[in-house]
Amino acid sequence: MTELQRLRAEHAPALLAFERANRAYFAESVPDRGDAYFAEFDARLAELLAGQEAGRDHLHLIIGGDGEVLGRVNLIDVEDGSAELGFRVAKEAAGRGLATNAVRQALVLAADTYGLRLLRAAATVDNTGSRTVLQRTGFLPVGETVLDGRPAIRYVRDLGAARQRPAGA
Numbered sequence: 001m002t003e004l005q006r007l008r009a010e011h012a013p014a015l016l017a018f019e020r021a022n023r024a025y026f027a028e029s030v031p032d033r034g035d036a037y038f039a040e041f042d043a044r045l046a047e048l049l050a051g052q053e054a055g056r057d058h059l060h061l062i063i064g065g066d067g068e069v070l071g072r073v074n075l076i077d078v079e080d081g082s083a084e085l086g087f088r089v090a091k092e093a094a095g096r097g098l099a100t101n102a103v104r105q106a107l108v109l110a111a112d113t114y115g116l117r118l119l120r121a122a123a124t125v126d127n128t129g130s131r132t133v134l135q136r137t138g139f140l141p142v143g144e145t146v147l148d149g150r151p152a153i154r155y156v157r158d159l160g161a162a163r164q165r166p167a168g169a
């Protein structure tokens, strides 16, 4: 049983534990956050919460049955009805559909609660897991880019089309 929760200050210890435990795992697919991220964790979390308060970002955690953080799904850089989607799931919880389910929930929140009309995302060509999640949740490839020096694909998701898709999309 998992739940998608909007990021709050009380999540700090569980979120830090999640980022620490999965640091090496995430660094296999996306750039490492760097030592400063962990050393200045509280200050950075405060900045994130301030950005969320200002409506610039919408940040969510996937919370497990014991209150542990199993993943993150973030909508950042809100502007003109659009935002950029990012997500990550703990190694111990991988391959169970958590990312796919959480992104689907975030799509509903984005359209119904945050009033967004379009989401953008990008994944490196070699990130099969991320690309699978994006394709399964209705993101369409719209071009190529480079992320961290690696070839990548840009995607968009028209939220106006959310309810016109078949259930599996």
Ligand SMILES: CC(C)(COP(=O)(O)OP(=O)(O)OC[C@H]1O[C@@H](n2cnc3c(N)ncnc32)[C@H](O)[C@@H]1OP(=O)(O)O)[C@@H](O)C(=O)NCCC(=O)NCCS
Pocket: 025, 026, 029, 030, 086, 087, 088, 089, 090, 093, 094, 095, 096, 097, 098, 099, 100, 101, 122, 123, 124, 127, 128, 129, 130, 132, 133
């Ligand atoms: C990408 C990521 C979020 C996937 O999380 P997840 O909860 O395991 O994803 P799901 O279980 O919803 O998987 C969706 C599909 O992708 C597949 N998949 C997941 N990771 C995969 C991988 N590394 N290689 C190949 N396929 C993968 C799953 O098997 C599943 O397909 P299936 O149902 O046919 O088995 C997770 O691996 C992660 O956090 N990676 C590191 C950070 C990252 O890359 N974030 C995305 C940046 S764009």
